[in-house]
Amino acid sequence: MKIYKDFTSYNQEIGLSEPLDNDIDVGYYDPLKITVACEAVVVDFYRISIKIKYRRKSTPDVEPVSAIFFNTPDLIIEPGWDAEPTYTGMYLQLSKKIIEENRFLFKTYLDYGQHEALYLTDDEVEDVSTVFRLMLKYHDSEKTNFSVLISYVNVLVSLVEAFYKRQFSTDPKQYNHIITGFQQSLADYYNQPVKQLPSVQYFADKLGLTANYLGDIVKHFTQKSALENIHDFVIKRAKELLLENQKMNTAEIAYALGFEYPNYFSKFFKKQVSLTPREFRLQAMNRNPI
Numbered sequence: 001m002k003i004y005k006d007f008t009s010y011n012q013e014i015g016l017s018e019p020l021d022n023d024i025d026v027g028y029y030d031p032l033k034i035t036v037a038c039e040a041v042v043v044d045f046y047r048i049s050i051k052i053k054y055r056r057k058s059t060p061d062v063e064p065v066s067a068i069f070f071n072t073p074d075l076i077i078e079p080g081w082d083a084e085p086t087y088t089g090m091y092l093q094l095s096k097k098i099i100e101e102n103r104f105l106f107k108t109y110l111d112y113g114q115h116e117a118l119y120l121t122d123d124e125v126e127d128v129s130t131v132f133r134l135m136l137k138y139h140d141s142e143k144t145n146f147s148v149l150i151s152y153v154n155v156l157v158s159l160v161e162a163f164y165k166r167q168f169s170t171d172p173k174q175y176n177h178i179i180t181g182f183q184q185s186l187a188d189y190y191n192q193p194v195k196q197l198p199s200v201q202y203f204a205d206k207l208g209l210t211a212n213y214l215g216d217i218v219k220h221f222t223q224k225s226a227l228e229n230i231h232d233f234v235i236k237r238a239k240e241l242l243l244e245n246q247k248m249n250t251a252e253i254a255y256a257l258g259f260e261y262p263n264y265f266s267k268f269f270k271k272q273v274s275l276t277p278r279e280f281r282l283q284a285m286n287r288n289p290i
Contacts, residue, residue, distance in 0.1 A: 001076070003042045007093050010043055016091070024149065025093040026135045031085035040076050046094040047071040048156070050132075052125055054087030066125050067117040068160065075114060090132045092153070102150060111210045112164075124163055131156045168220045178217050181207050182226070186233050194258040197234065200226045235272045238265075242281045250277045 004010035007019035015033040019025035029051070048070055055064040064087070071077060073096060112118070120128065135152045138145040168175060185206045189198050203226070204211040211226075218226040234257055241253045248256070254265035269277050 001040055001042060003044055005044045007045065007095075010093075019093070020139050021143075023095040023098045024139065024153070025091075026132065026139055027091055029087070029089040029091065031083070031087055034085075036082075040078055042073070042076055043071055044073045045096060046073070046099055048092040048094075049089065050091070050120075050125075050128055051083070051087050051089040052120075052129075054083045054089070057082040057084055060084075066120040066122075068120065068128070068163075069117050070112050072111050072114075075111075090129070092132075092135070092156070094153075102153075111212050114210055115213050118160060118163055118167060120163065124159070127159055128156065131159065164216070165220060168217065172221065175217050175221060178207065178209070178214065179221050182214065182218060182229070186230065190233075190237055190257075194256070196260070197258040198230055200230070203230075231268075231272065235269065238269060238277065239273075239280065242277055243284055246281075253277065 004013065007022065007025045011017065011019055011025075013035065015030070015035045017027050020027070048068060050066070050068050052066045053064040054066070055062060131152055135149060135156075138148045138152065182203055185203050186198065189202075200215055201211045204214040207214060215226040218224070218229060222229060224232070238253060238257060241248060241256060245253075250266060251262040254262040257265065259265040259268070266276055269275075269280070273280055275283065
């Protein structure tokens with residue numbers, strides 16, 4: 001499988017213009033010059049690709065759509081792309097160096113390419129196009145306007161955040177299986193002996209998703225982060241064990257829940273419940289004496 005390490009080699013291969021810079025490249029698609037790949041490839045950088053009013057040759061009767069696609073260094077780009085050469089669009093390419101140096105700007109959306117594209121309304125296309133025009137205006141090889149350029153990249157990412165929230169809300173049924181799968185996997189985790197606390201990454205792996213994508217879906221539909229949902233479940237399970245298993249001491253309950261140290265469990269429980277496990281148990285026993 002061919003791996004493209006830089007913008008120049010990739011742009012030459014598929015028929016894009018020479019990159020403006022080694023770290024940030026912005027440009028417009030010319031569909032008639034695009035070379036369709038004959039094999040799967042990997043690009044060792046980040047790409048945000050906007051295709052406007054494109055239609056696949058294999059589905060000519062389907063209405064054209066506009067969408068944003070994301071590629072990350074670990075994502076395989078499948079061969080071929082049977083688009084009719086009638087679309088327009090733009091692309092933004094970012095080196096790993098730029099992402100790491102400005103990680104606070106990019107949030108979680110760049111790995112969404114493994115799961116779903118972001119479909120745009122006509123108004124959203126206009127907003128994104130305006131930002132791209134400004135990025136091109138302030139892009140120069142001497143980086144004299146670099147801070148302005150990065151600011152517009154941040155604007156683009158902020159727009160993506162808003163548009164994804166709109167997409168999540170437009171068809172919530174599409175995401176129900178993710179929420180129910182996460183909740184069922186969490187319940188299943190504690191239906192067996194455990195050696196450690198579960199992580200967001202653990203459930204993402206179980207569901208075949210990235211941790212960022214799972215976290216964003218869970219946060220959107222539950223109003224709590226995936227980690228907060230895990231913590232809520234752990235507390236619920238801890239309360240059940242404290243009340244239903246009077247012979248189990250705090251340390252035994254801590255180990256049963258996957259805590260490595262009982263003291264950490266006690267601190268965690270008090271932070272969530274405002275009582276220590278022992279205080280919670282005693283309070284419950286006083287309310288419901290045997």
